[in-house]
Amino acid sequence: MDELKNVLFTKTHEWVKFEDETTAYIGLSDYAQSEMGDVVFVNLEEQECEVGDTIGDAESVKAVSDIYSPFTGEIVEINEVIVDDPGAINRDPYGTWLCKYINISDKEELLSLEEYEESIKE
Amino acid sequence: MKLIYETSTKDHKALKLPKCNISYELDSKYLRNEKLELPELSEVEIVRHYTALSKETYSVDDGFYPLGSCTMKYNPKLNEEVASFEGFSDIHPLQDTKTVQGALKVLDLTKKYICTITGMDDASFQPAAGAHGEFTSLMLIKKYHDERKDYKRKKIIIPDSAHGTNPASAAMCGFDVLTIKSDNGIVSKEELKKVLSDEIAGIMLTNPNTLGLYEKDILEITKLVHDAGGLAYYDGANLNAIMGISRPGEMGFDCLHLNLHKTFSTPHGGGGPGSGAICCKSKLSKYLPKPVVLKKDDKYYFEENKESIGKVKDFYGNFGIVVRALTYMLSLGNDGIKKTSENAVLNANYIMNNIKDLYDVAIDEVCMHEFVLDLTRFKKETGFSALDVSKRLIDYGIHPPTMYFPLIVHEALMIEPTETESKNTLDEVIGILRKVHEEAYSNSVDLHKAPMTTKYGRMDEITAARNPILKYGDK
Numbered sequence: 001m002d003e004l005k006n007v008l009f010t011k012t013h014e015w016v017k018f019e020d021e022t023t024a025y026i027g028l029s030d031y032a033q034s035e036m037g038d039v040v041f042v043n044l045e046e047q048e049c050e051v052g053d054t055i056g057d058a059e060s061v062k063a064v065s066d067i068y069s070p071f072t073g074e075i076v077e078i079n080e081v082i083v084d085d086p087g088a089i090n091r092d093p094y095g096t097w098l099c100k101y102i103n104i105s106d107k108e109e110l111l112s113l114e115e116y117e118e119s120i121k122e
Numbered sequence: 123m124k125l126i127y128e129t130s131t132k133d134h135k136a137l138k139l140p141k142c143n144i145s146y147e148l149d150s151k152y153l154r155n156e157k158l159e160l161p162e163l164s165e166v167e168i169v170r171h172y173t174a175l176s177k178e179t180y181s182v183d184d185g186f187y188p189l190g191s192c193t194m195k196y197n198p199k200l201n202e203e204v205a206s207f208e209g210f211s212d213i214h215p216l217q218d219t220k221t222v223q224g225a226l227k228v229l230d231l232t233k234k235y236i237c238t239i240t241g242m243d244d245a246s247f248q249p250a251a252g253a254h255g256e257f258t259s260l261m262l263i264k265k266y267h268d269e270r271k272d273y274k275r276k277k278i279i280i281p282d283s284a285h286g287t288n289p290a291s292a293a294m295c296g297f298d299v300l301t302i303k304s305d306n307g308i309v310s311k312e313e314l315k316k317v318l319s320d321e322i323a324g325i326m327l328t329n330p331n332t333l334g335l336y337e338k339d340i341l342e343i344t345k346l347v348h349d350a351g352g353l354a355y356y357d358g359a360n361l362n363a364i365m366g367i368s369r370p371g372e373m374g375f376d377c378l379h380l381n382l383h384k385t386f387s388t389p390h391g392g393g394g395p396g397s398g399a400i401c402c403k404s405k406l407s408k409y410l411p412k413p414v415v416l417k418k419d420d421k422y423y424f425e426e427n428k429e430s431i432g433k434v435k436d437f438y439g440n441f442g443i444v445v446r447a448l449t450y451m452l453s454l455g456n457d458g459i460k461k462t463s464e465n466a467v468l469n470a471n472y473i474m475n476n477i478k479d480l481y482d483v484a485i486d487e488v489c490m491h492e493f494v495l496d497l498t499r500f501k502k503e504t505g506f507s508a509l510d511v512s513k514r515l516i517d518y519g520i521h522p523p524t525m526y527f528p529l530i531v532h533e534a535l536m537i538e539p540t541e542t543e544s545k546n547t548l549d550e551v552i553g554i555l556r557k558v559h560e561e562a563y564s565n566s567v568d569l570h571k572a573p574m575t576t577k578y579g580r581m582d583e584i585t586a587a588r589n590p591i592l593k594y595g596d597k
Contacts, residue, residue, distance in 0.1 A: 040587035062526040
């Protein structure tokens with residue numbers, strides 16, 4: 001699981017890869033995509049947000065699920081791939097980022113891979 | 123199959139009328155310049171077209187239809203007969219009320235009956251469907267707070283097991299939605315206490331809830347909300363479990379909507395129209411959609427109540443549906459209404475208890491009128507999902523249950539048999555559910571490919587959702 005070496009998680013199933021202290025990419029965990037089933041639409045906008053805010057939603061054939069902000073910061077870029085081909089999230093959840101954050105703070109709640117895996121066992 | 127427009131042939135007619143022998147002239151401003159694009163067919167062509175269409179669908183007249191939360195009960199044909207009486211079907215909403223006293227009596231009587239069943243004081247039949255009734259009820263709640271100049275109440279509490287229409291209606295009405303987590307399938311008082319404040323406009327609940335469980339703390343829950351200054355709304359989608367046994371009005375609810383097309387046996391599921399009648403306590407009465415039917419000197423009349431939230435539909439709602447619902451209630455009577463709910467609950471428990479050795483039940487307790495299976499383990503062990511099982515049931519002539527709802531259960535199948543199914547049917551269904559389980563575990567049938575016996579096989583739902591084609595042909 002080399003690709004997950006530097007990845008952190010939220011309890012709400014987002015993953016986070018930091019570029020530096022205040023810049024990061026986020027996506028949806030493998031567990032999230034398998035629970036949701038085939039993702040057909042992702043709705044996200046560039047915005048300033050606080051930790052825990054709903055920043056958008058992902059629609060699958062089963063249901064619509066909210067996507068939560070892992071920290072406080074500013075979303076400055078949305079991955080065009082997920083707009084054209086949301087199925088990429090199912091095929092390669094950790095290779096498919098949703099959006100890019102800058103000016104990040106309030107990131108204390110993030111979980112390590114081990115902590116995250118423990119949390120989804122329940 | 124062809125569209126009716128594609129079957130059209132110039133000058134084909136179902137009726138040939140003699141030429142009009144009265145001369146008349148109409149002002150050109152009343153005349154249409156363009157030709158009406160209507161299909162031209164003979165009577166037999168029309169009959170064959172619609173008969174062919176009806177064969178491609180499935181209704182409760184065809185067989186078992188356990189679509190959880192939808193109460194797809196059989197609709198007695200007597201309802202149709204009564205609704206087709208001239209005095210109900212050949213009247214106009216703008217007719218002088220003196221000439222439609224019988225129709226107004228239907229509205230008044232039905233109001234009395236649904237208020238008796240729900241323990242409420244007043245009602246309106248304007249909302250055309252369930253979600254419309256939810257929205258209208260929330261407008262009453264909003265108006266109630268606004269009239270008291272309590273403008274800070276902007277939040278509505280909704281449990282995570284709620285029908286998806288609840289948060290949607292709240293948002294449409296301008297409220298913010300606060301979702302609270304359930305505890306073992308029912309509302310957690312602790313979670314509720316955490317979110318109560320003077321910004322709460324109210325709570326939306328259904329009881330029994332979407333897991334088919336009775337909210338046993340309902341009196342405490344509504345009291346907590348009332349003490350915080352909020353109102354309580356009851357989603358009547360699950361009323362079929364409790365009629366004649368317990369009443370939302372006595373549970374502490376202030377307003378509610380009913381689905382006449384679920385509980386009161388009127389057409390449903392493409393067959394509509396629906397009726398999302400609402401009921402309320404007297405403190406909300408004056409805000410009901412206008413006009414309301416009142417009676418003075420033995421005569422019924424319409425009153426434009428001044429403090430009303432206004433109209434939510436033209437005229438008085440889907441009147442023909444109210445006639446059907448009234449016919450249903452009158453044919454059942456007090457005892458029949460109660461037996462209806464008892465049998466609905468008995469039927470659900472009968473199926474549940476005869477399959478739960480094979481399938482996991484989400485919350486293994488005595489259920490109300492419906493229950494939810496959790497196929498998580500089943501999927502892990504067989505590789506087949508709730509979707510695959512649903513599709514396989516189609517091969518056995520059963521309408522699939524509600525899938526993937528409520529959201530708090532993974533791989534959910536929600537089964538609501540209703541009271542109108544006989545023991546024979548239930549036994550047959552139990553046999554089929556057990557057989558599908560055997561097929562999955564023995565891998566004798568590839569359930570991923572089901573349905574295999576229908577005209578169209580497994581639909582590609584993913585492509586349909588990702589690349590929807592929203593127009594027919596080139597037009």
